[in-house]
Amino acid sequence: MKVYLDNNATTKIAPEVVTEMMPYLTEIYGNPSSMHDFGVPVSEALNVARRRVQNFIGAAKDSEIIFTACATESDNTAIYSALQAYPERKEIITSAVEHPAILQVCAFLEEHGYVIHRVPVDSHGRLDMDFYKSRLSDRVALVSIMWANNETGTVFPVPELARLAHEKGILFHTDAVQAIGKLKVDVKNLDIDMLSFSGHKIHAPKGVGVLYVKYGTRFRNFMRGGHQERGRRAGTENVASIVALGKACELSGQHIDYMQTEVARLRDKLQNGLLKQIPKSFVTGDVENRTANTCNIAFEYIEGESILLLLNQCGIAASSGSACTSGSLEPSHVMMAMKIPYTAAHGTVRFSLSRYTTEEEIDYVLEKVPALIAKLREMSPYWKTLPAEETSGDAAPSFNPVFKGKK
Amino acid sequence: MWEYSDKVKDHFFNPRNAKVLDDANAVGDVGSIVCGDALRLMLKVNPETEVIEDAGFQTFGCGSAIASSSALTEMIIGKTLKEAEKITNQQIADYLDGLPPEKMHCSVMGREALDAAIANFRGEEVKEGHVDSPLVCKCFGVDEAKIVKTVKENNLKTLQDVINYTKAGGACGSCHEKIEKILQKVLSGGYDNCEEHELRMKDYPGNRPAxxxxxxxxxxxxxxxxxxxxxxxxxxxxxxxxxxxxxxxxxxxxxxxxxxxxxxxxxxxxxxxxxxxxxxxxxxxxxxxxxxxxxxxxxxxxxxxx
Known part of the structure; x- marks a missing residue:
């Protein structure tokens, strides 16, 4: 059995989406900027897609939708646009747990003299609101805070964050990649100036993203060299993928209730089933405020890559915040920001479901995972040196070679 | 996912000697839970002949860490301590038909565990490599001595090599400049008069009057x-x-x-x-x-x- 529980990484393309986009990969190939009969239907298809996206996120106007190549491009565009639109403002507020598409841009800007305020999170991944409020000032060009965290699913109070930013006259951007399709989004009634998301997380293909820019927001181009997207994003449109994204948004909008009820039920079944069967495991992130499809579970005293390899052998796909799976050699910055103890930070596994996940799949995972975890723990010196009664206590393991890392 | 050889996969999915040796008389603990990998190597050494009669391991770590531990035990059982001492981390990797470069540090950990176990058997105190040597990588606690030794043994040429083999510089990246300088110096012969025993810090305290x-x-x-x-x-x-x-x-x-x-x-x-x-x-x-x-x-x- 093959079970795909890595939908926060990417999703399968919905069959209806494939059907919708195919003509634009075959017969309908004109350039939407051309005025002849080859170009016109393509241009019309873009308009349909744009309106579908508009409806999906509740934008006031279809002209507020800019198609990009990915959410990373949308994020980069939002940050650089704000800095160029407000050149006298040299500060950015973001969170400690953003996606690298935000964090690495901020780190780069920091090297070039900008001041970056990274709002910390508590052990459940919740934002430090006092810190956030204390950093709002007229020196800040942009607040960029994600709507939902990719690793834990933790949802941030973006409507309130945006309102607070606007009270101080600061632009607000949100990376909504993990929120879109899982939360009801209605940007016209919110203080969000810019919002990024991508197609491949909601059953459209990879290589297409959206940047929503509220009407009236000062905007500066990231990509120059053409009049496309009303001159705000140069480059010939990725037509087939944009068409696909439009369809995917329409379908996603129809499935939000299903996501919040049925997918959430399956997620809870998976989570509770695993926690019940496996000692020394816990859920990371804010359990009360999570996207419906995500659960991130830390299995103590074992390492994530080993878990993934064994899961993969059983046909189960998930992902891990462990160092070894990323190549970065340190556990994920999200786990570090939440101060998840090292005994667990290397052993976190993210299970992310989709509307295609079935009950049978969850039952299969619940049947397989406990034995895998037990196998690895049998091999772990930390686990094996725990006192027998320790499977429920908190004492430190006695295996403790010389401490090498940072405290 | 990493591209592991069939041999690595075999040793990960079917580890050899993954067991606790209750009658071990040589135990080496290396690594830490902070770094994400740790290994306890247990040997049963014949005190007369110094032949390693049995070996067992317990490993916390990724697929290649477990595979390297497993391979190491197979390689050393039946050997004398003197023979086992000569095994290099590269030989451990070769035994597994190679490791991805990012995972070479797993073989280094195996090598270190063997050193630690042998020292334990002989009643020697194991000195951690960085005790005396300047710490280069703060994230992973890698010192100059370890970098120089690994660069020399494995004929490393680039910063990325050093990161792959030692982990140094693999996290925040702030020590990359230092590593590049050390590398430059090794490659230009700057450490050539430094024998391996001089790099190994356990030899130092004795040389040095209080x-x-x-x-x-x-x-x-x-x-x-x-x-x-x-x-x-x-x-x-x-x-x-x-x-x-x-x-x-x-x-x-x-x-x-x-x-x-x-x-x-x-x-x-x-x-x-x-x-x-x-x-x-x-x-x-x-x-x-x-x-x-x-x-x-x-x-x-x-x-x-x-």
């Missing part, structure tokens, strides 16, 4: 004091240019106490500086002396001012 044992006063009336002092003054500007310094403390006919500081006080720099000065004194003054270096962090100022 501050209290050092003759307390500067004996300027000794016939060698003045010529040695003049000589050291001549080389000081060069040392200072490299961020180090030297100070003459005490002179005897057969040994000279000096205080090294700054860069000269690093593990390998200390050895190099010491042998350089000894040679210089022999060459210029015609006397063979032993140079006793005293690190700044160890030299208690009070003992010199008495």
């Amino acid at each position: 501050a209290a044992e050092i003759a307390s006063a500067a004996n300027t009336d000794h016939p060698l004091w003045q010529p040695v002092y003049v000589l050291l003054e001549q080389i000081r500007p060069n040392l200072q240019a490299d961020g180090g310094d030297i100070e003459l403390l005490h002179v005897e006919n057969d040994h000279i106490d000096v205080r090294l500081s700054g860069h000269c006080d690093g593990c390998m720099m200390r050895e190099m500086t010491v042998s350089f000065i000894a040679n210089l004194i022999k060459e210029r003054l015609g006397v063979e002396v032993l140079i006793n270096p005293v690190g700044a962090q160890e030299a208690n100022p009070d003992s010199f001012n008495r």
Whole structure:
């Protein structure tokens, strides 16, 4: 059995989406900027897609939708646009747990003299609101805070964050990649100036993203060299993928209730089933405020890559915040920001479901995972040196070679 | 996902000797839960013949860490300690038909566990590599000695190689410049006079008199004091240019106490500086002396001012 529980990484393309986009990969190939009969239907298809996206996120106007190549491009565009639109403002507020598409841009800007305020999170991944409020000032060009965290699913109070930013006259951007399709989004009634998301997380293909820019927001181009997207994003449109994204948004909008009820039920079944069967495991992130499809579970005293390899052998796909799976050699910055103890930070596994996940799949995972975890723990010196009664206590393991890392 | 060889997969999915050896008489613990991998190697060594009769391991880590541990136990069972000592991390990797470059540090960990277990059997104290050597990578606690040793043994050429083999520089990246400088120096032969045993810190404390044992006063009336002092003054500007310094403390006919500081006080720099000065004194003054270096962090100022 093959079970795909890595939908926060990417999703399968919905069959209806494939059907919708195919003509634009075959017969309908004109350039939407051309005025002849080859170009016109393509241009019309873009308009349909744009309106579908508009409806999906509740934008006031279809002209507020800019198609990009990915959410990373949308994020980069939002940050650089704000800095160029407000050149006298040299500060950015973001969170400690953003996606690298935000964090690495901020780190780069920091090297070039900008001041970056990274709002910390508590052990459940919740934002430090006092810190956030204390950093709002007229020196800040942009607040960029994600709507939902990719690793834990933790949802941030973006409507309130945006309102607070606007009270101080600061632009607000949100990376909504993990929120879109899982939360009801209605940007016209919110203080969000810019919002990024991508197609491949909601059953459209990879290589297409959206940047929503509220009407009236000062905007500066990231990509120059053409009049496309009303001159705000140069480059010939990725037509087939944009068409696909439009369809995917329409379908996603129809499935939000299903996501919040049925997918959430399956997620809870998976989570509770695993926690019940496996000692020394816990859920990371804010359990009360999570996207419906995500659960991130830390299995103590074992390492994530080993878990993934064994899961993969059983046909189960998930992902891990462990160092070894990323190549970065340190556990994920999200786990570090939440101060998840090292005994667990290397052993976190993210299970992310989709509307295609079935009950049978969850039952299969619940049947397989406990034995895998037990196998690895049998091999772990930390686990094996725990006192027998320790499977429920908190004492430190006695295996403790010389401490090498940072405290 | 990493591209693991079939042999790595086999050793991960079906690890050999993943067990606790209750009658082990040689145990080596390396790594830490902070770094994300740790290994306890347990050996049953015949005290008469020093043959490794059985080996077991417990590993916390990724697929290749477990596979490397498993391979190591297969490689050493039946060997004498002397034979096992010669196994390099590269041989562990070769045994597994290679490891991805990012995972070479797993084989290094196996090698270190073997060192630790053998030291444990012989009743030697295992000194962690970084105790005396300047710490280069703070994230993973990798010191200069370890980087130099790994670069030499594996013939590494690039910063990325060093990251892959030692983890140094694999996290925040702030030490990349330092690593590049060390690499540059190794490649240009800067550490060539440093034998492996000199890089291994466990040999150091014995070479190094404790501050209290050092003759307390500067004996300027000794016939060698003045010529040695003049000589050291001549080389000081060069040392200072490299961020180090030297100070003459005490002179005897057969040994000279000096205080090294700054860069000269690093593990390998200390050895190099010491042998350089000894040679210089022999060459210029015609006397063979032993140079006793005293690190700044160890030299208690009070003992010199008495």
